[in-house]
Amino acid sequence: MKSNEIKDAALKYFTMHGYEGATLSQIAEEVGMKKQSIYAHFKGKDDLFLHVLRDAKETELSSKLQYFSEIDSQNPEKDLYGFLQLVIDLFQKNEQIKFWLRMSFFPPAHLAKAIDKEVIDIEEKVQAILESKFQDWIDAKLIVGDTAKMPTLAFLGVVDSILLELVYGNDEERQKYKLEASWSVFWRGIARH
Amino acid sequence: MKSNEIKDAALKYFTMHGYEGATLSQIAEEVGMKKQSIYAHFKGKDDLFLHVLRDAKETELSSKLQYFSEIDSQNPEKDLYGFLQLVIDLFQKNEQIKFWLRMSFFPPAHLAKAIDKEVIDIEEKVQAILESKFQDWIDAKLIVGDTAKMPTLAFLGVVDSILLELVYGNDEERQKYKLEASWSVFWRGIARH
DNA sequence: TCTCACTTTACGAACGTTCGTAAGTTATGA
DNA sequence: TCATAACTTACGAACGTTCGTAAAGTGAGA
Numbered sequence: 482m483k484s485n486e487i488k489d490a491a492l493k494y495f496t497m498h499g500y501e502g503a504t505l506s507q508i509a510e511e512v513g514m515k516k517q518s519i520y521a522h523f524k525g526k527d528d529l530f531l532h533v534l535r536d537a538k539e540t541e542l543s544s545k546l547q548y549f550s551e552i553d554s555q556n557p558e559k560d561l562y563g564f565l566q567l568v569i570d571l572f573q574k575n576e577q578i579k580f581w582l583r584m585s586f587f588p589p590a591h592l593a594k595a596i597d598k599e600v601i602d603i604e605e606k607v608q609a610i611l612e613s614k615f616q617d618w619i620d621a622k623l624i625v626g627d628t629a630k631m632p633t634l635a636f637l638g639v640v641d642s643i644l645l646e647l648v649y650g651n652d653e654e655r656q657k658y659k660l661e662a663s664w665s666v667f668w669r670g671i672a673r674h
Numbered sequence: 675m676k677s678n679e680i681k682d683a684a685l686k687y688f689t690m691h692g693y694e695g696a697t698l699s700q701i702a703e704e705v706g707m708k709k710q711s712i713y714a715h716f717k718g719k720d721d722l723f724l725h726v727l728r729d730a731k732e733t734e735l736s737s738k739l740q741y742f743s744e745i746d747s748q749n750p751e752k753d754l755y756g757f758l759q760l761v762i763d764l765f766q767k768n769e770q771i772k773f774w775l776r777m778s779f780f781p782p783a784h785l786a787k788a789i790d791k792e793v794i795d796i797e798e799k800v801q802a803i804l805e806s807k808f809q810d811w812i813d814a815k816l817i818v819g820d821t822a823k824m825p826t827l828a829f830l831g832v833v834d835s836i837l838l839e840l841v842y843g844n845d846e847e848r849q850k851y852k853l854e855a856s857w858s859v860f861w862r863g864i865a866r867h
Numbered sequence: 868t869c870t871c872a873c874t875t876t877a878c879g880a881a882c883g884t885t886c887g888t889a890a891g892t893t894a895t896g897a
Numbered sequence: 898t899c900a901t902a903a904c905t906t907a908c909g910a911a912c913g914t915t916c917g918t919a920a921a922g923t924g925a926g927a
Contacts (some may be wrong), residue, residue: 483876498783501695505913516913518877526913586841587776590691597844634848634855638835645834648779651790655827662827670863676902698887710888711903719887868927875922882915893904 484522486512492533496580500530500589531595534584537577538599542606544571549610557618558672561636562664568640569660572647582644608633624671632671639663677715679705685726689773693723693782724788727777730770731792735799737764742803750811751865754829755857761833762853765840775837801826817864825864832856 490511494503505516505526523529548567552560571578588596615636616629626632646659683704687696698719702709716722741760745753765771781789808822808829819825839852 499692499694499780501692502782504911506911514876515878517879517915520914521876583780586838587692587780589695630851631855631858634852635859638839638852638856639831641838642831642835645779645838646831658823659827659831662824663831665824666828666860666863668863670859670861697885699885707902708904709886710905713888714902870925870927872925873923875920877920878918880916882913884912884914886911887909889906889908891904891906893902895900895902897898897900 483512483514487519487522487529488533488536491529492537492576492580495530495533496576496583499583499587500592505529527592530589530592533580534596534599537581537584538603540575540577541571541581542603545607546610549614554614554617557614557623558668560614561668565640565643565660565664568643569647572644579648582648608637611636622673625673626671635667635670639667676705676707680712680715680722681726681729684722685730685769685773688723688726689769689776692776692780693785698722720785723782723785726773727789727792730774730777731796733768733770734764734774735796738800739803742807747807747810748814750807750816751861753807754861758833758836758853758857761836762840765837772841775841801830804829815866818866819864828860828863832860 487508490508491503493511494507497503505519508529509516509519519529523532544567545564548564552563554560568578572582584596585600612629612633615624615626615632618624619626619629619632624632642663643660646656650656680701683701684696686704687700690696698709698712701722702712712722716725737760738757741757745756747753761771765775777789778793805822805826808817808819808825811817812819812822812825817825835856836853839849843849
């Protein structure tokens with residue numbers, strides 16, 4: 482399917498150079514065609530971008546939902562650390578997550594609204610699941626705290642900081658160490674002791 | 675000084691639209707001149723960008739260094755929380771920090787090397803100071819831990835996650851709550867108890 | 868099985884626009 | 898008078914997009 486090849490190339494260049502920095506010529510050349518041919522598959526640059534965005538959203542969301550459906554939820558330490566590992570894993574082997582991250586935080590101005598809607602949609606879903614898990618753990622006295630919202634937001638913060646470190650990512654040793662540091666302190670911050 | 679006005683406008687557009695998305699025409703118009711007049715002050719787009727970058731770096735660095743020189747260092751809880759407040763404050767009233775953040779993580783490809791050098795320079799300095807503070811606090815048994823590196827990196831992670839939330843920033847209530855959540859969990863994670 | 872109409876895909880050429888950049892000219896102020 | 902800074906005008910290159918056209922693929926009817 483040529484459309485998918487185009488989307489793959491577009492994903493790559495949008496991720497590397499941002500919306501404005503990516504050109505249809507580059508994308509077309511990567512696929513082995515002229516930029517005009519892209520218009521046989523997509524209405525234009527915006528249309529192509531939004532298709533890539535929705536694919537990325539689906540990947541991001543389904544990966545995370547799947548993770549939560551698989552865990553037994555009786556071991557918060559394992560479950561949460563596993564989620565961090567999942568995020569790192571996705572980031573490293575899946576260009577879509579990098580794309581998603583970049584566009585979440587620095588969207589092209591004229592598409593900001595459309596992007597925001599998708600971002601908020603995912604965010605709410607993930608946060609809701611996470612919050613219910615934390616509530617279970619609190620009720621089961623596996624972690625401390627009265628409301629589930631606090632550890633949830635703190636954990637999402639850890640996820641963000643790890644993602645940022647991965648984006649920045651020139652020192653792999655530092656990445657590992659920073660992940661461990663953030664995780665250790667976070668876990669001590671919510672664990673019973 | 676017209677050069678400064680140009681840099682101010684450039685800062686604004688580089689921050690909003692990124693390097694590729696910002697145009698010299700827009701910048702010139704903001705200042706009230708033609709884009710060709712910019713060349714009376716700067717060699718070109720790259721030159722203007724690098725000037726803005728260096729100004730931003732200086733602001734970022736001097737603000738943080740000044741903070742550390744002012745604190746008494748005997749109260750880690752107050753000192754660290756104060757640093758978070760400083761970062762938020764800087765971010766909200768100073769466009770340069772937003773610019774700095776965007777360019778740190780998503781630099782224009784052909785200037786990535788130059789930008790990286792500056793970013794690493796600041797990062798190392800801030801980390802070094804922070805690490806020595808943490809070491810003092812550990813020695814004084816004000817916080818737990820054997821090595822200072824772990825709480826340092828974890829704290830830098832908290833800073834990053836807060837910055838990201840500010841960049842994203844459509845829900846101010848959520849921002850405050852997330853800051854409190856990240857901070858509370860972090861502090862409990864390193865505090866003696 | 869062959870043909871005819873239709874759709875899909877690709878591309879050369881060109882559109883209008885904007886980009887960053889340059890040279891030459893005019894006004895301002897020391 | 899002599900810089901300096903802003904202006905006007907201009908340029909090649911690249912941008913996203915459109916048009917017309919040609920080739921390739923598809924399905925139906927005879």
